[in-house]
Amino acid sequence: MSAQNFVDYVKICFRSGKGGAGSAHLHRAKGNPKGGPDGGDGGRGGHIILRGDRNVWTLLALKYRKHVIAGDGGNGSNNHKFGANGEDIYLDVPLGTVAKDAETGEVDFEITQHGEERIILAGGRGGLGNSHFKSSTNQTPRYAQPGEPGQEEWKVLELKTLADVGLVGFPNAGKSTLLASITSAKPKIANYPFTTLVPNLGIVPYRDGRSFVMADIPGIIEDAHQGKGLGHRFLRHIERNATLLFMIPCDTGNIREEYSILLRELQMYNEELLDKPHVLAVTKSDLLDDELRQMLKADLPEGIPAIFISSVAQQGLQELKDLLWATITEYKEQHLPEDHWGGRRGWEEEE
Template structure:
């Protein structure tokens, strides 16, 4: 049920409100049969607005709401009365939600802070009443502006999971088991590929009451950057993680080749991902002894910190927590602007 409730991609049709028309009214009162223009402006049409909410974790509320329609602005009235604005539609979305134009695929903006609001589709402006067109040479204008029409566009909303650590590895690398041990999360665990088909978030309790967030994201496969397997659905979640924890099992045919393949997929999807701090965890180390660990050293890449771990026996789990905490905080110090939303 939890997997069905996690929605990280929706396509919605948005229709903003039309602006109200300006009024072409003239003042009339007892004894004043020919008063001047007093037509008010029309109200603006309603906007469609996205609002960040740290208590929302999925786009589920929009999955079955395909048409979002904002209210129309009210027409201007007499006595220079401006019409009321149309009702805005405010959609609460998770932090890390990206808005794109569905037709062009162009990036528009990303919601990263709690209570941050951005206009997804603006309403039409209200028309000006005839009062605005009065002048010394035209004291009785009999015309006003109609309101601007609303816009109708299809938008794509994608969720990029916000976490301090993202787990990167092939299916069955032991990511879900590791997450279940290091956090209170309860991901599905089984001995077959693609057990995890949606991201799982867990809070890691560190020393002295401190904590950080770790995400188990669906396993990558070769050519994932081309959309194979879970493809882009997996890779976009990696973009918002501060640190990448690569996980390769000790019984892999080649630890170095596995790591290089994972790195290549990230580079092909987005070269900027290679700028993130990386740690290599060699999982399932309960299957080997210290002598075999030494024999595997030539197979381990030299350009990344590595550690042997076992989720089953909890071997080196605390050491890995220490290493992750140190790496996360170094990243925060080096790039504070990119740390917004992490470790709150």
């Protein structure tokens, strides 16, 4: 997906429908010139509803919709007839969409499952007709409730990519090359920083027809948590990944130090990211002989599974997939309910 078509942030003014007014009608008929109240209730104003869709990957469809307006409820009428409810507006959004208040930044909710529906702005309630106010002391009330006004608020929708594995590394660490090697995705690859400007998703085929989703995310730089480089646009996309694959080239100055910098940026942005399982892939390892490989092993950070790979030479890729599959499986069995992501395990093919 091109950078122009990938949209992960939109700001929209939503306006829900106002409720219809209740009717203050009094029944009149031949032979009954002084009938009682028979005014119906007004209809509810239209809601604005976000609906999760696993087939939508971007907020592009909402990029140019600066105003979304739901329908107003109809007024009540005689003979206890209710007004029609206002037309609800449904907006299909990708899984991983977060709705926030544009002024306060407070999170309203997150859409994480296919078919999940959440009201982002509720319509006004319809007013009650005069028949509700009839009593022994007031048998012909000549008043009814007006409908509630609708709401108007600016909301921000942000997309956090949903994937099983998120690739973490500095620019030109080989993330896009790995994704192109083990999936059918075709990310842009070039020998300069920030080739990847938007997340790219690919499905990694695994043994026995199983698969998992990998996300190539724009490269991180030091002080990214302060917004430098692609900053927060990058970091929010790794919050939803089940496993983080750190990718560091073998020809970097100090693998342990580079890993510490990446880890610090994640911690400064969101400490909860440290609770996710981490795997380290040392890339471009086709440049190493056995002696250099043994020397580098002594320089690897402790407490994290590590593997040497070469996407170009196809070295270590199956071992990497085995390690990632085991890590993903363990994490999801411990942290995710059985029906998470579309009513079944989203990382396993249906029988």
